[in-house]
Amino acid sequence: MNKKLxxxxxxxMGLLSFGEPLSxxxxxxxxxxxxxxxxxxxxxQIYKELRRLEDNELVTAEDVPxxxxxxxxxxxxxxxxxxxxQKWVQNTxxxxxxxxxxxxxxxxxxxxxxxxxxxxxxxxxxAQCNEALGQLAIVQEFMAEDPExxxxxLVVDWNYHHMEAERTIAHRLLEQIRP
Amino acid sequence: MNKKLxxxxxxxMGLLSFGEPLSxxxxxxxxxxxxxxxxxxxxxQIYKELRRLEDNELVTAEDVPxxxxxxxxxxxxxxxxxxxxQKWVQNTxxxxxxxxxxxxxxxxxxxxxxxxxxxxxxxxxxAQCNEALGQLAIVQEFMAEDPExxxxxLVVDWNYHHMEAERTIAHRLLEQIRP
DNA sequence: ATGGGCATGTAACGAGTTACATGATTTT
DNA sequence: AAAATCATGTAACTCGTTACATGCCCAT
Numbered sequence: 001m002n003k004k005l006x007x008x009x010x011x012x013m014g015l016l017s018f019g020e021p022l023s024x025x026x027x028x029x030x031x032x033x034x035x036x037x038x039x040x041x042x043x044x045q046i047y048k049e050l051r052r053l054e055d056n057e058l059v060t061a062e063d064v065p066x067x068x069x070x071x072x073x074x075x076x077x078x079x080x081x082x083x084x085x086q087k088w089v090q091n092t093x094x095x096x097x098x099x100x101x102x103x104x105x106x107x108x109x110x111x112x113x114x115x116x117x118x119x120x121x122x123x124x125x126x127a128q129c130n131e132a133l134g135q136l137a138i139v140q141e142f143m144a145e146d147p148e149x150x151x152x153x154l155v156v157d158w159n160y161h162h163m164e165a166e167r168t169i170a171h172r173l174l175e176q177i178r179p
Numbered sequence: 180m181n182k183k184l185x186x187x188x189x190x191x192m193g194l195l196s197f198g199e200p201l202s203x204x205x206x207x208x209x210x211x212x213x214x215x216x217x218x219x220x221x222x223x224q225i226y227k228e229l230r231r232l233e234d235n236e237l238v239t240a241e242d243v244p245x246x247x248x249x250x251x252x253x254x255x256x257x258x259x260x261x262x263x264x265q266k267w268v269q270n271t272x273x274x275x276x277x278x279x280x281x282x283x284x285x286x287x288x289x290x291x292x293x294x295x296x297x298x299x300x301x302x303x304x305x306a307q308c309n310e311a312l313g314q315l316a317i318v319q320e321f322m323a324e325d326p327e328x329x330x331x332x333l334v335v336d337w338n339y340h341h342m343e344a345e346r347t348i349a350h351r352l353l354e355q356i357r358p
Numbered sequence: 359a360t361g362g363g364c365a366t367g368t369a370a371c372g373a374g375t376t377a378c379a380t381g382a383t384t385t386t
Numbered sequence: 387a388a389a390a391t392c393a394t395g396t397a398a399c400t401c402g403t404t405a406c407a408t409g410c411c412c413a414t
Contacts, residue, residue: 006401007284014288025365037283042403047367072365089291092299094307098279104216104337105186109193110330112268120271128273151289154355158283158348165344169337176333185373204393224374226395251393362413369406378397385390 005052005084008041012049013077013085016059018148021076024050033152036132036159050075058084115177122174129167136160184231184263187220191228192256192264195238200255203229212331215311215338229254237263294356301353308346315339 015030016022022030024047031040041049053059058081064072077085103125110118136159143153194209195201201209203226210219220228232238237260243251256264282304289297315338322332 037280086291089285089288090296092296095281100277101216102274104334106268108334109268112265117269155283155287161348169340
């Protein structure tokens, strides 16, 4: 009966699992907050997933008539949806981490570039890390005192340390390449 | 004239850029060596890319008749292919890093699991890190004295530090969750 | 009035996977 | 004798993206 659902489905269900009913638009916005560790699906994909989840009776849609504006639909997890999602979360077997790291890819083919160009890429990357760290620090502050976001805070923390590590590694390599 | 090529195309060209002509099968094997920082395309995808590159005259195919076995085709970069690939490598603007980190995703939805289950996931992840570190250490040794693989060695080094950092972060979090 | 945000959806396309398919050689 | 490796390719399918499309509201 149950075909396997893609991760995007679980992301959508997960964002609904906090209890607050959300519109597709809201889900899209929240999904972008995950993008440091999991890419946010395009909004078209989110609407597709919502239709599928509705067909499978894992979520219910409620029409909210808007004055003037086109109608809004807000979605909520059903009991079945909650059960399916919970089962997924509680499965401790983890899919492998997938990383697409364009800098490392180009570095691997470094024989086709000049060292100065590789140094420039590393410098760019360090700048990207710094920007991300700045953003994460702000988010960290916002979540610091909110017990409802305890798990989100742990993940932000993880990402902060991760970006710090990346920056350190990049620095070390830059010094190695440019002595 | 030139539609944009997907990254898989550049991976294939990159693996041919070392000068050694390779069969599709060989390319597939080498691509798996990149999988710590960029997912290796399925073999069917590699054959597709080779056809496309051939159509665009970026690679040439040479038939090598085999005794008994089905014929083997080995591919080589053309001058045009080398130029296209080099231009790509030398472009210092980098696409953003994309990460799919199932552990962090489940952790984000930690309110739907029991702490013990999250701890188990972290323990699993630490084990995965240790395994990866072991493999990377072996690869490091094999490449240590080979100047032809200098850039590959830098990337392996990067990955080693990266996995170490992940393990450290996971450990810290595990202690935080299970005091 | 112009641009951005809210809000939803479809269409066309491409990338990429899994499964299907074949068959010889080498290793266990 | 069975399993793994070498070697190549097609078919069916899903996922996911970008572009297209609409239209209101609010701020500048």
